[in-house]
Amino acid sequence: MARSAVELLAIENPSSRVLEIGFGPGLGLAALAERVPEGQVIGVDPSLLMHRHAGRRNAAAIAEGRIVLHRGAAAALPLSDASIDAAMMTDNLHFWPDPRAGLRELQRVLRPGAPVVCGFSPPSGGPPRGLARMFRSVGFRDIIESRDSAQYLLRAVHTPDAAGGGAGAQVD
């Protein structure tokens, strides 16, 4: 699923600065790093155990500064405003205590037009009900969903002018 999520992000600029929230054992970090050989991958995860696993898996890229890991959570990303070109989270958003607040925090760190991919595997229980509607209601646009036996993926674009949805906002 990590590779599919990275493909769906369709990052074109190899110098992009990209984010994975809740990176777990670090497979997604590795796939992102391949995609941005001249850029940087930022990982944020609260778990010390996952930092150890992901750190071992990505030791070379971390030593080169191409992957940077932070202890933290979706609710308070340790990143500057509008500093991230693309972001992804897989089997992760359902752990956030307040997903809507987490998505708003994600928007804070994304550059306008930045794509986001949110994925769920079947063992995770799949996406929460109304996930696309939640993305839309906080101001993401160009939302597409795909689902097969292996995964569910949602792609959306950070569209600051759409924040809040507005009275006439469409609901997916």
Ligand SMILES: C[S@@+](CC[C@H](N)C(=O)[O-])C[C@H]1O[C@@H](n2cnc3c(N)ncnc32)[C@H](O)[C@@H]1O
């Ligand atoms: C099931 S693992 C998924 C790991 C990886 N993304 C994957 O797809 O294999 C969930 C991860 O979310 C992290 N996590 C839990 N609560 C979080 C939060 N509030 N913000 C960010 N990450 C969180 C956990 O520490 C864990 O690494």
